[in-house]
Amino acid sequence: MLLLGAAVGCATSSEPTPTAPSEPAAVPSAAGAGVRGGPPPSSPFHAEPSFELEPAPDIPARSVVIISMDTVSAPILALYGGLAQTQNLERLAADGVRFADPATHFPETCLSHWTLMSGVLPEVHGNAPAHAGSRYTGPTMAEIAQRAGFSTGAIIGGVTLQDSACGLSRGFDLYDDQFVLDPTDMRRPAADVTTRAVQWMGRQEGPFLLFVHYFDAHFPYTPPSPWDARYDPDYTGNLDGSDATLRPYRDGERTPSARDVSHIEALYAGEISALDESMAPLLEAIPDQAVVVVTADHGESFGHDYWFNHRGVLWDDVMRVPLVIRGLEHPPGTVVDGPVGLVDVARTVLSAAGLPADRRMAGRDLNRVDPSDRPVPQLAITDPWVGSAWFAARAYPSKIMERPEPAGVVAFDLAADAAETEPLSTVDHAALGGGRAVWNEAVASGADDQVEAPVRSVSEDELGQLEALGYVDPTRNQAPPSRSHSGGRLPGKAPGTRHGPPLGPTPSERRR
Numbered sequence: 137m138l139l140l141g142a143a144v145g146c147a148t149s150s151e152p153t154p155t156a157p158s159e160p161a162a163v164p165s166a167a168g169a170g171v172r173g174g175p176p177p178s179s180p181f182h183a184e185p186s187f188e189l190e191p192a193p194d195i196p197a198r199s200v201v202i203i204s205m206d207t208v209s210a211p212i213l214a215l216y217g218g219l220a221q222t223q224n225l226e227r228l229a230a231d232g233v234r235f236a237d238p239a240t241h242f243p244e245t246c247l248s249h250w251t252l253m254s255g256v257l258p259e260v261h262g263n264a265p266a267h268a269g270s271r272y273t274g275p276t277m278a279e280i281a282q283r284a285g286f287s288t289g290a291i292i293g294g295v296t297l298q299d300s301a302c303g304l305s306r307g308f309d310l311y312d313d314q315f316v317l318d319p320t321d322m323r324r325p326a327a328d329v330t331t332r333a334v335q336w337m338g339r340q341e342g343p344f345l346l347f348v349h350y351f352d353a354h355f356p357y358t359p360p361s362p363w364d365a366r367y368d369p370d371y372t373g374n375l376d377g378s379d380a381t382l383r384p385y386r387d388g389e390r391t392p393s394a395r396d397v398s399h400i401e402a403l404y405a406g407e408i409s410a411l412d413e414s415m416a417p418l419l420e421a422i423p424d425q426a427v428v429v430v431t432a433d434h435g436e437s438f439g440h441d442y443w444f445n446h447r448g449v450l451w452d453d454v455m456r457v458p459l460v461i462r463g464l465e466h467p468p469g470t471v472v473d474g475p476v477g478l479v480d481v482a483r484t485v486l487s488a489a490g491l492p493a494d495r496r497m498a499g500r501d502l503n504r505v506d507p508s509d510r511p512v513p514q515l516a517i518t519d520p521w522v523g524s525a526w527f528a529a530r531a532y533p534s535k536i537m538e539r540p541e542p543a544g545v546v547a548f549d550l551a552a553d554a555a556e557t558e559p560l561s562t563v564d565h566a567a568l569g570g571g572r573a574v575w576n577e578a579v580a581s582g583a584d585d586q587v588e589a590p591v592r593s594v595s596e597d598e599l600g601q602l603e604a605l606g607y608v609d610p611t612r613n614q615a616p617p618s619r620s621h622s623g624g625r626l627p628g629k630a631p632g633t634r635h636g637p638p639l640g641p642t643p644s645e646r647r648r
């Protein structure tokens with residue numbers, strides 16, 4: 137067994153100043169449980185939840201279905217002006233609300249889903265992949281629903297959300313995450329996920345909360361026929377969507393031609409259309425009165441010399457995700473403009489379902505707040521527990537990204553330059569003033585609701601699986617194994633120290 141101190145993520149060089157809460161070095165957010173038949177490498181960590189619930193809305197309880205399409209970028213969807221047709225999602229949007237400009241806050245699976253389920257920013261959870269669980273004790277939607285007497289179930293389609301890797305099973309009566317993984321496509325097939333979700337839903341007699349996780353759009357891009365040729369039938373090049381073909385590009389060793397990139401995007405779009413087709417029986421089986429959410433944890437990068445991956449950058453094709461909700465108070469087919477984030481989903485869904493929110497939830501109730509009237513910048517960070525963390529503040533059309541030197545700070549006018557290829561000559565920090573301070577304050581405010589958690593260990597076998605998924609960057613030197621510890625501060629820049637741009641006083645410093 138190896139205790140991971142693996143350098144992962146973006147290969148941008150940097151010499152950041154570690155100033156923020158100490159955490160174990162990043163552990164890729166996936167686990168080998170069920171992958172090769174062996175036992176899980178470690179146990180998940182499940183903090184005991186604490187509840188500070190607000191009054192519940194005075195409406196009848198309604199069931200909830202939350203569908204996450206892992207790694208689906210909004211810009212690739214026809215629903216958002218892109219290539220991929222998703223007729224079932226489009227039908228849901230026609231019956232409900234489509235948010236025009238949603239964003240993730242963290243471009244990795246585990247922590248992004250913790251934010252989705254809890255309504256607090258990802259760093260509040262600590263380095264959840266390293267602990268195989270959140271250190272935050274505030275409740276998830278599942279825990280609130282379970283406490284209110286709802287049945288709660290989750291059907292998981294990818295290794296990165298298996299409980300032994302992420303610990304997200306808190307509050308679920310059923311967390312169905314064990315499956316045989318096909319190493320060629322690294323996912324539980326969507327049809328299987330759908331079948332299990334429909335079966336579980338059919339067994340419920342009272343209100344329920346169901347979380348469904350599809351991993352089909354995640355790398356590699358291997359859509360079934362006819363979707364493999366639907367969007368680029370005339371391609372005669374040598375690239376396909378397999379790991380074997382694309383590995384040198386993902387590793388930064390080669391640069392694809394523009395023609396090759398458009399072909400790979402077409403395969404990615406094909407996977408998403410095929411996924412949409414596979415979701416149809418689930419969408420049809422959901423009771424009419426249920427609240428339904430379809431979103432994604434992050435997108436995927438097809439440019440900026442960062443190919444076919446997501447975890448190390450915050451360009452718009454990674455940061456922008458879809459968000460469609462049926463069951464809000466808006467007229468059917470409403471498109472809501474203005475910036476929103478995954479952090480807003482929990483409070484919004486709980487409100488629509490007649491359930492109480494937790495006082496500490498940072499997001500807004502989008503039933504009550506029009507995000508175009510009171511725009512709040514979208515904030516995001518890449519993994520802060522390795523070097524080269526990025527931070528972004530985005531409020532269309534303004535976007536600022538802080539990147540470690542020598543890349544530095546960069547700003548864009550997205551209305552004139554949606555592709556983010558022409559940085560503005562001057563950076564108007566005031567345009568998104570306070571973004572970093574807001575983030576810091578949110579992280580600090582969550583510190584009092586964190587508990588200590590052990591660091592999990594990862595086997596060499598699991599490392600191989602993670603590398604295949606792109607969660608270990610082989611272009612970076614692997615840091616030496618760190619000592620197992622309980623989450624306390626480690627000295628200097630040893631594995632376990634949070635890296636990235638300065639964040640100001642740490643929560644522990646604030647308490648002193």
Ligand SMILES: [Zn+2]
Nearest residue numbers: 206207245433
């Ligand atoms: Zn993901």
